[in-house]
Amino acid sequence: MNQALAEEKVEAEEDNLIDEIIRLSDFTFDRLPMLDIIGERLVENISVAFPDLMRALCEASLVQLDYIPMGQIIEGLPQNALLAVGTGHPFEGEIMLAIDRTLFMTSVELMLGGTAKQINDDDDDEYTAIELAFGERLAAAILAELQRALSVVGKAALELDRVDTDPDAASVAKHSALCARMKFSVAMAGHAGVLDVVIPYDALEPIRPDLGKIYFGDRGQAQNVWQDLISDQIERAHMELEVVMAEEAIPIQKIMAWRPGDTVEFGIEEGQDAIMTCADAPMFKVSLGKRNNGFVAVQITEKLSALEVPENDGDDN
Known part of the structure; x- marks a missing residue:
């Protein structure tokens, strides 16, 4: 019985192939x-x-x-x-x-x-x-x-x-x-x-x-x-950009003494210059500001070359 069904299936496929060729x-x-x-x-x-x-x-x-x-x-x-x-x-x-x-x-x-x-x-x-x-x-x-x-x-x-x-x-x-x-x-x-x-x-x-x-x-x-x-x-592709608004050198003894609720002053003001980076590489100089909705925004003021390193007033510590 299975052999007969298999033969019928083969014949049907051959007929379909012939129809396709025609x-x-x-x-x-x-x-x-x-x-x-x-x-x-x-x-x-x-x-x-x-x-x-x-x-x-x-x-x-x-x-x-x-x-x-x-x-x-x-x-x-x-x-x-x-x-x-x-x-x-x-x-x-x-x-x-x-x-x-x-x-x-x-x-x-x-x-x-x-x-x-x-x-x-x-x-x-x-x-x-x-x-x-x-x-x-x-x-x-x-x-x-x-x-x-x-x-x-x-x-x-x-x-x-x-x-x-x-x-x-x-x-x-x-x-x-x-x-x-x-x-x-x-x-x-x-x-x-x-x-x-x-x-x-x-x-x-x-x-x-x-x-x-x-x-x-x-x-x-x-x-x-x-x-x-x-x-x-x-x-x-998508890029992740970061804005470095301020850098401050702080003694490690002071950092270890911080507790929840302590305030760290960075002295950031509206209009202050900052650096926008991608993968730690400086991309643009920007100016800090706020939109009408209160959100912080930055305005690009200068494009940095690949080899240009922004000046850093503080130490790297």
């Missing part, structure tokens, strides 16, 4: 290996950009890159997915992002400062105007990271055109048109969702020769691609 034979196209590299770059970019946007750790991976008709993509879209349409160089036409409900609602909850613990994947309610507004923000962020990923083949400039939930309205090509689809898995806050990036094959015409061969950027370009990528990551 379907692809209707299209004349070349596989584009650079799309795999662009997809992996997009994975890295999303893994860095989403935590900045949502304040939550993100794990992304490229699950699949395939070439299928637009109609088949539309039929396979998850229920109540958020669909975003983007345009811009280097594509010759529109591209589509399909964000499933789990990923979309998790992102909305996190962007609102929540924990995304109450996400109902089976909910089929229509999205509110506020949720769609956050969807535009999410889609714009993904397009920005795709634009960075495309830098391996040249300059890109993408922008969000619209968001929709109607697959027919968001379709970016005829149902019979061949498309390249990159499918990503994105996990955040205990939820795993799916992101599809759909690019009609015809829209790739301007850069198709570059996508057909594997390379990591033209060394003859005026700008180094790796430097640009590293610069993007550095610009997203």
Whole structure:
């Protein structure tokens, strides 16, 4: 009995494979290996950009890159997915992002400062105007990271055109048109969702020769691609700054005699100069002051060079 079931399963898989071969034979196209590299770059970019946007750790991976008709993509879209349409160089036409409900609602909850613990994947309610507004923000962020990923083949400039939930309205090509689809898995806050990036094959015409061969950027370009990528990551990094308002040399005998409630006078006045540091390195000279709400604030008055050491009137003890 088990052998018969196994034989039926093998025959079914062979039939599916034959159907797939017949379907692809209707299209004349070349596989584009650079799309795999662009997809992996997009994975890295999303893994860095989403935590900045949502304040939550993100794990992304490229699950699949395939070439299928637009109609088949539309039929396979998850229920109540958020669909975003983007345009811009280097594509010759529109591209589509399909964000499933789990990923979309998790992102909305996190962007609102929540924990995304109450996400109902089976909910089929229509999205509110506020949720769609956050969807535009999410889609714009993904397009920005795709634009960075495309830098391996040249300059890109993408922008969000619209968001929709109607697959027919968001379709970016005829149902019979061949498309390249990159499918990503994105996990955040205990939820795993799916992101599809759909690019009609015809829209790739301007850069198709570059996508057909594997390379990591033209060394003859005026700008180094790796430097640009590293610069993007550095610009997203966070720095801890400290303001040294006063330094005072105090005998250790006096310090050991301190008790809770004792007052230590530093003689700090409004308008007094101070030094702003990062990792103990002096960065700026600042002037102390207060805002209208009573909070202490500093005004940057001078940028210190890397080798400049501020004068210290006191001892280092």
